Amino acid sequence: MFDSLKERLEGIFSKLRGKGRLTEEDINDALREVRRALLEADVNYKIAKDLVERIKERCLGQEVLSSITPAQQVYAVVYEELCNLMGGKKERLNFASKPPSVFMLVGLQGSGKTTTAVKLALKISDSHKPMVVACDLRRPAAVKQLKVLAEKAGIPFFGPDEAGSGDVLGVAKKALRYADDHLIDVVIFDTAGRLHIDEDLMAELEQMHKTLNPHEVLLVIDAMTGQEGVNVAQMFKEKAGITGVILTKLDGDARGGAALAVKAATGVPVKLVGVGEHLEDLEEFDAARMAQRILGMGDMEGLLEKIQKSSDTKEIERVQKNLQDNKFTLEDLLVQLRQIQKLGPLDKVMDMLPLPGKVKSQVSDIDFRRIKHVEAVILSMTPEERRRPEIIKGSRKRRIAMGSGTNVQMVNQVLRQYEQMKEIFKRFGKNKGKLRGLKLPKGLF
Template identity: 50%
Template sequence: MVFEGLADKLQQTFKKLRGRGKLTEADVNEAMREVRMALLEADVNFKVVKEFIAKIKERAIGQEVMGSLTPVQHVIKIVNDELTELMGGTQSRIAIASRPPTIVMMVGLQGAGKTTTVAKLANLLVKKQSKRPLLVAADIYRPAAIKQLQVLGEQLDVPVYAAEPGTKPVDIAKQALEYALAHTRDMVLIDTAGRLHINEELMQELKDIKREVKPHEILLVVDAMTGQDAVTVAESFNNELGVDGVILTKLDGDARGGAALSVRAVTGRPIKFVGMGEKLDALETFHPDRMASRILGMGDVLSLIEKAQSAIDLEQAQAMEKKLRKEEFTLDDFLEQLQQVRKLGSFEQILSMLPGMGNLKKLQDIEFDEKELVHVEAIIRSMTKKERRSPDIINGSRRKRIALGSGTRVQDVNRLLKQFTEARKMMKRFQEMQKGAKKGLGFKLPFMR
């Protein structure tokens, strides 16, 4: 997970400080040395690190901290504030045109995931802002680039404009704009061609498109896995073309995170979105304050709530509650609940959003094997409808048949049935607690239906 190494080191540094009372200047200097090393190991630009540490020391050695009864908390707050500011301070949105369509020009080097990101952005705009985007296939050089965008457009049910073979990219962009106006499309996302490296030909083509269609936003797609190279690419594109924002892809990989912390400071351009996976819904709005909070181990509950609201169907949740009340919760319902949870992301991602829980997965006595969910699904689907409704009828011979049909062991079937029984008991107890609380209070709390 990105930032994992940096987060670990920063949290260890502040843990050492917590054991002390009043902080001295020597304590702060020692802590800042460790923070500096952690940032450099995370591949943050050395100039950015130097300025960042200087700002923290200036505030941390002042009366604001030294005169405080809780100096460690003050230092952590200062680091959190400065990290947030380093990454842009506040969320940066796409500038929507006063008269549609809003034209967004997507640029970047080949291999950064630009074409997929164009589709991800369209998906996000449709679901979160109810927009009507048009995807424009202006990459005529990379083999299958146009076909790739068309396939992605079909998956999203979003139209793709592709011109006749031999049409120049600048003419494709102009024709696409006319098409968008004629078909009431309020967002035009232009997928431009990339190169293996920055060159004059690439930049001239992008400048021509910019001059002709006058995009409201130019978004640079950068691969976070390339570290400081990503910052260099961002700086070059910004100097040559003038970009309005950056989209960092592959931020869910094992990148050290330096690009996310450096790109805003070096280019002056904000990170607007981050790619957190390969699926078309794995593009997230970038919130500097939430990312800083996650790095420092303080969680990101707001993002988790937003994920839950978008992933979990409210009607299904209400129907499930009625079943719980009537004690009609079945293995089919159990499977449905697991699938809803999987939509939130991996357990590792969920834990990283909970305050103080980011490192819980590393405890030796706790293991999160997400393949288990696949086995659970296979076991439940190997049961008959009657068995799913009434698990009590599943005897020894039935368990053997289910294990054989799901490619698992009888022990796995036994464990699942036990987990289901315990889950049902726990849910029943929770329902009883809610009833008791309602009766005792004489009114409903916000979470009581």
């Protein structure tokens, strides 16, 4: 989402790094560009102006101007102010001391409330027993959509007894009784939305609020709406008393103004963000980590979390043992390829690494389908061939190529690059972990 803003900021700081000492004029020029970058990212003009003023006040202090690394000092100030703009500390969900905890999801039609309700339930299911409740009785098929998604995620569902029922409060009351009887400790209500905020919508939400006395009223905003998302948040805060925001489609191509400015504009924290289409793609919003990614500092903590979630511990331990014994096989390579694919798109993974922009841009030249082709080649081999690739000769190569839908040239490339990787790991073991002077094989992906 923040690619354009990140590129602009990287360009600004690269100019500052080229100067040994910074003058007030240097800082003014740089911050003028920062303000333009924020406005292009769809951040509210007043919020952008106030942010730049705070940065300027700090940067013109003697500590920065007299520093031997002034560019780094400015960089640190911008990072801290971006964190503060987005809320600073991580804001977690509020759960009731005495179950059940009641969460209401509110928002405009099309913001992704129904899908987000199930994503939220799935996210907290490790430590809670959640249930989703269909209270959007106005939109056709909304109840069925929630039910299908809940079944897919293995989450308990509650909806109206009869199709076409419009008694929202009746459904809500029955859901709470059902939760008490079935030891459900978190009840998530998917409420109705509109294409715009109207009196009927707010009246219904107000009645539900009085009936349910929710612990969280979470506004779901489509990040693609940009600055309008901040306006929506302000209206729902006034009318519905929201306690937090969930931004959806943060992995899209929007400019990111809502994510940057919603806390500053409303005082309501962003608590969760949707980062993909899968039901598992909901993350806690961390202002510090978001600021790091915007400034090209990467997100190693987030990457480690991805690796931990996607890793098959037993397989990884087996591969590690083989590496220690200098027995790197094609089966081990297959495990590594599958682990890479579980992390998600490689360009997103690279975005989480603290690498220069030029290095990251090279990822766009990678043909991601090639990983699938390599996997298909290895899967078309017999177990014996994967363990002893030296037996793969002419007729076997033709069979593997036909089975994988590739060609003999591709099979030769996979075998050649496997041998290069095997040699690297062999030398890695001999050098006790030192990879000095070693070059990774090119062309595998």
